[in-house]
Amino acid sequence: MGKPATDPNAVPAVRPAAGRSGSLGLAAWCLYDWANSAFPTVITTFIFAAYFTQAVAATPVEGTILWSRALTVAGLIIAAGSPLLGAVADCWGPRKPWLLVFSGLSISLTGLLWFVKPESDFVMLALIVYTTATVTYHFAIVFYDAMLPTITPPDALGRISGWGWAIGYAGGLVCLVICLWIVKDNGVAAFGLDAAQAEPVRATAIFVAAWFIVFSLPLFVFTPDRPATGLSLAEASRQGLRQLPRTLQLVRGNPAILRFLLAHMAYTDGLVTLFAFGGIFAAAEFGMKPEDILVFGIILNVAAGAGAAAFAWIDDAIGSRRTIMLALAGLIVSGCGLVLTRDEWGFWALAVLLGIFVGPAQAAGRSMMARLSPPGIETEMFGLYALAGKATAFAGPFCLGVTVQLTGSQRAGLASVVVFLAIGLLLMVTVKEPDRAETASSRKT
Incomplete structure (x- = not known):
């Protein structure tokens, strides 16, 4: 079993797995x-975001602007910090302590959102707590994802990643349904919450x-972790700082990793924009009411979860690269259909089809990164994966907004999203996926 490299110019040695x-x-x-899907589903997307814009901020427009700025700031911090934290963690060894710390911080901060009352005086508290909770949530994801290649046989990476995504979609939706029950009059009747102070909504946090x-x-009880390397945290931090530039050079010299990260950057911009503006498109083009958009979001998540579960086997059968390409092709076809259709039933059918392909694009992306990650620096590689997913996250919404402004058409705006998916697909065509024997051999310790 290799020991950590001490030569600052040396390539990182394989660490205990x-x-x-x-x-x-x-x-x-x-x-x-x-467990963790409850946060983006309830807090970021459906319930608390709407509460902030409608009840806490001075006006809904101001609330939307402030919420988007909070997401932007969080994204920049996540992009900058993830690779560095990954490098330090790989030098130190175990990942679960980092996962525990950042999960605990995100959980604690989420609970603090209870104190955000429906008054504009609480805007700053809400933004600071939510932004910090989001950053720590995504830092935790880096360490969680990096565990995948070290606990899973190479021939099962697709299934485990896909099942995780599918279970995540299901968990988020189950939690959302319970929270909606709390928000309705049931929260007042069952728990004596004060609706005038928005306590049923705040209780969802x-x-x-x-x-x-x-x-x-x-996970902390039953899932194995890598052993410690024997370095102190201070020494691991110093080695991590020295290692990160070398890893960036490694990525630049590895066409498969570099092209995949660029592809991930492009198609993730498209996916993020689809989820952020899908409801706006539905309301503008088909006159959907808020309750209809909520149903639309739930159906989209159900379809995505089903797609992630179904394509888990396909990932292991044909490889992550081909699975991503298949999913992106499906997203492009269904996206073009949504741009063209004028029929509401056609919209629903195409939206479900689109949702089915969203899940495997995300799940296979994680398994692809696991297959490409050199042994011993998986956390750092998933930090770069997080960076790729956040670095240009503004580009999709920006292009959609400019397109709508120039054309006055929501459909033209949606078409701009398809371009990002197409760029991702074209880049994926150039990526070479390691074969199973190569991946299995590199994971032996």
């Missing part, structure tokens, strides 16, 4: 997806925090 996990450990790892705690615990 976690043992392959049994079924219980893998199930516990997937359950973390169920506490529920999400509790949900996150309960369902993330099995």
Whole structure:
């Protein structure tokens, strides 16, 4: 088993790897997806974001602007910090301590959102707490994702990643349904919450925090972790700082990794924009009401979860690269259909089809990164993966906004999103995926 490199110019040696996990450990790892998906579903997308813009901010327009700025600031911090944290963690060894710290911070901050009352005096508190919770949430994801290649056999990476995504979609939706029940009059009747102070809505933050705690615990108990390298945290930090530039050089010299990260950057911009503006498009073009858009979002998530689960086997059968390409092709076809259709039933059918392909594009992206990551620096590679997903996250919404402004057409704006997906697909064509024997050989310790 290799020891950490001490020569500052040396290529990082292979570090101690976690043992392959049994079924219980893998199930516990997937359950973390169920646990953490409550945050983006309830807090970022459906309930707390709407509460902030409608009840906390001075006006809905101001609230939307401030919320988008909070997301932008969080994205920049995540992009800058993820690779560095990954480099330090790889030099130190275990990932679960980092995962525990950042999960705990995100959970605690989520619970603090309870104190955001429906008054403009609480705008700054809401923005600071939410932004910090989002940053720590995504830092935790880096360490979580990096565990995948060290606990999973190479021939099962697609299934485990896909099942994790599918379980995550399901967990987010189950939590959302319960939170909607709390928000309605049931929260007032069952728990004596004060609707005038928006306590049923604020209580969902506490529920999400509790949900996150309960369902993330099995991972820390049952899923194996890499052993420590023997370095102190201070020394690991110094080595990590020295290692990051070398890893960036490694990526530049590895066409497969570099092109995949660029492809991931492009198609993730498209996916993020689809989720952010899909409801706006539905309301503008088909006159959907808020309750209809909520149903639309739920159906889209159900379809994405089903797609992630179904394509998990396909990933392992034909490879992550081809699975991503198939998913992107499906997204492009369904996206073009949405641009052209004028029929509401056609819109619903195409939206479901689009959702089915969203799940595997995300899940296979994670398994592809796991297959490409050199042993010993997986966390750092997933930090770069997070960087690629955040670095240009503004580009999709920006292009959509400019297109709509220039053309006055929501459909033209949606068409601009398809361009990002097409760029991602073209870049994926040039990526070479390691074969199974090569991946399995590199993971032996």
